[in-house]
Amino acid sequence: MKSLQVGLVADPASPTQLAHRLQDLGPPKGEHHGDWDIEVLSEPFTTGCEDVDTALARLGDQADQHEWDLVIGLTELPLRDDDGRYLLIEADPEQRTAVVSMPALGGLRVHARTRRAVRTLVGGMADPASGDEHRVPLPRLGGRARLLAGMVLANRPWLLVPGLKSALVAALATGAVATINSTVWLLAGSLSWWRLVVAMFASVALVVGWLVIDGELWDRPDDDSAEARERSRLYNISTLVTLTVGVLICYLALYVVNLVWALFVLDPAVMGGYLHAPRGYGDLFVLAWFVASAATVGGGLGSGLESDEAIRAAAYSKREEERRNRLARRRS
Structure with a gap:
């Protein structure tokens, strides 16, 4: 046969x-x-x-x-x-x-x-x-969410980490210096847990917004049709979710590095004597949390050192990258 x-x-x-x-x-x-x-x-x-x-x-x-x-x-x-x-x-x-x-x-x-x-x-x-x-x-119920999940995973948000090398270097440098700064010790110890949570999400949101603006990642409809507007909304949501996941991965990596650095170079007893208040190893975890938020903002500004092509390559799947490049050439 x-x-x-x-x-x-x-x-x-x-x-x-x-x-x-x-x-x-x-x-x-x-x-x-x-x-x-x-x-x-x-x-x-x-x-x-x-x-x-x-x-x-x-x-x-x-x-x-x-x-x-x-x-x-x-x-x-x-x-x-x-x-x-x-x-x-x-x-x-x-x-x-x-x-x-x-x-x-x-x-x-x-x-x-x-x-x-x-x-x-x-x-x-x-x-x-x-x-x-x-x-x-x-x-209809859950189908759009399933599609968005597929688009985000196709964008491979974890590639944002190696795609923003300059930003990560800037963030690590910021964190290393901030960890041994006594003013940062005082600020970290004075913040309540909900302020630390707000600082974390605010830093991530600022970096995502900066990447979208600096990299010109916002998709615009081809025309005024409802279909084109819906398509742009879908691509923009997938971009925002991709960047958010990627920046959160970077944030977690910064937290781990800062925590290891703090545990290596700082003695809670010395910190407590300098601040005239008792300090324990639990305070180092809080310090690393606060420093990670500050370093994320500093690293996001460092992302301006990356080329737009590098940022787009880290944020888009191959299919979406080609599509947006084609639309950009058409508008120019």
Whole structure:
């Protein structure tokens, strides 16, 4: 029996890496429809378009060019139907083309979920009895949150840490100096726990705001349509959440470093004698907390030393970065 020729067209970077891991995919056990011969093509097939119909048409062109029996696209683009609902899958069984929106998978267990989705799509489109064009929408309740979670994880917020090297160096320097400053000891000891919490969140918010402004990360609608405004809101929320998670990771790292430094160089008894008040090792944890907030603000200002490209690379997935660069060139 002739093998089914399947094309997997994937956006560059993460979707392509995932697609290569699906090349061993075969039909479910117990089905006897022949083997699947899967070929992977790394191609930004959604570049320059935000609508799924154009993406499906481009996939159809790729199928004709490579003589595939059917083709499935893997994209980091959020998909929406005409009713404004977000989609996991858009498929046209008649043309044997389909698109899977990876962010709609939620960002967790992406490989297993994509594997299951692709196997179901290939099996369904290989069956001549398949129906007309159909969609797989996300649930209205919780669907947008699931999509946002997938977009944030696709942005890989932990990459903000190595992406802001100059900011981290500035923050570490600020923290090292502040830890041995007697005025800082006095301030840290005088603050209540709720003031420390406010200082922490305020410092994170200031750095996130600075990164958005300095890096020009705010997305603007392509036009005045409701769809364009909703798309910009979605991208902006994902950017803010990505930056917030990334800065919180940096904050936690600064806290740990400052705490280790304080435990190494400071003696609570000496601090207490200088401040004329008893001090214990618990006060060093509070000091490290306060210093982390101050160092985060200082490090955020140091992020201005980074190039805009470095900040965008740390804040966006490859698909979103290309999209925003294209829009920036169009406006210039």
